[in-house]
Structures are given as C-alpha cells and as structure tokens.
Amino acid sequence: MKIGYARVSTAAQDSSIQVDLLVKEGIDRDRVYVDHGISGRQTHRPGLDNAINAAREGDVFCVTKLDRLSRPPGIFTKR
Numbered sequence: 001m002k003i004g005y006a007r008v009s010t011a012a013q014d015s016s017i018q019v020d021l022l023v024k025e026g027i028d029r030d031r032v033y034v035d036h037g038i039s040g041r042q043t044h045r046p047g048l049d050n051a052i053n054a055a056r057e058g059d060v061f062c063v064t065k066l067d068r069l070s071r072p073p074g075i076f077t078k079r
Contacts, residue, residue, distance in 0.1 A: 001031065001056070001058075001059045001060070002025070002026060002027040002028075002031065002059065002060045002062055003027070003031050003033070003051050003054055003055050003059050003060070003061050003062065004019070004022035004023075004025075004027040004031060004032035004033065004051070004062045004063070005032070005033050005034075005035075005047065005048055005051045005061070005062070005063050005068065005069065006018035006019050006022065006032060006033070006034045006035075006047075006063070006064065006068060007034070007035040007036075007038060007040065007045070007047065007048070007068045007069075008034075008035075008036055008037065009037070009038070009039055009040070010037050011036055011037035012037075013036075013037075015034050015036060018034075018064045018068065019032050019034065021064045022062055022064065025062060027062060031054070033047040033048065033050045033051035033054070034047050035047035035048060040067060040068070040069070040070050048069075
C-alpha cells in the first residue's frame with residue numbers, strides 16, 4: 001500500500017497541489033495525511049505521526065518533495 005504525506009508551512013497555504021500529485025501516483029485520497037501551518041523543523045506533526053502509524057511493513061511512504069518531510073537545521077536559514 002502507498003501512504004502519502006503533504007505539508008504546508010503556513011495555514012494560508014494550500015496543500016491541494018501536493019495531495020493531487022500524490023493521488024495521481026496511485027495513493028488513495030484517504031491514505032494521504034496532511035499538516036497545515038507546520039514547519040518541517042517541528043517535531044510534533046499530527047499528520048506525519050498519523051501517516052507513520054498507518055504504515056505497515058512493505059508499504060511505500062510518498063512525499064512530493066523531500067523538504068515536505070523535513071528541514072535539516074541550517075540549510076534553509078538566512079545568513
């Protein structure tokens with residue numbers, strides 16, 4: 001089974017483009033988990049927690065871009 005995860009950093013942003021891309025890849029819409037208004041640096045992300053908890057051995061975990069999953073410290077900061 002495929003599990004999808006989408007994240008937008010601000011509540012004003014729209015996650016529908018990410019969700020639509022994941023659905024086009026064959027992921028059931030009810031298997032796409034979303035976090036709205038949460039930075040990738042946050043450790044508490046309910047949508048990500050639910051996606052991980054839904055995944056079982058052999059499942060495929062999908063995101064549209066790796067930066068939707070995580071933001072490594074220091075890489076995306078202004079200097």
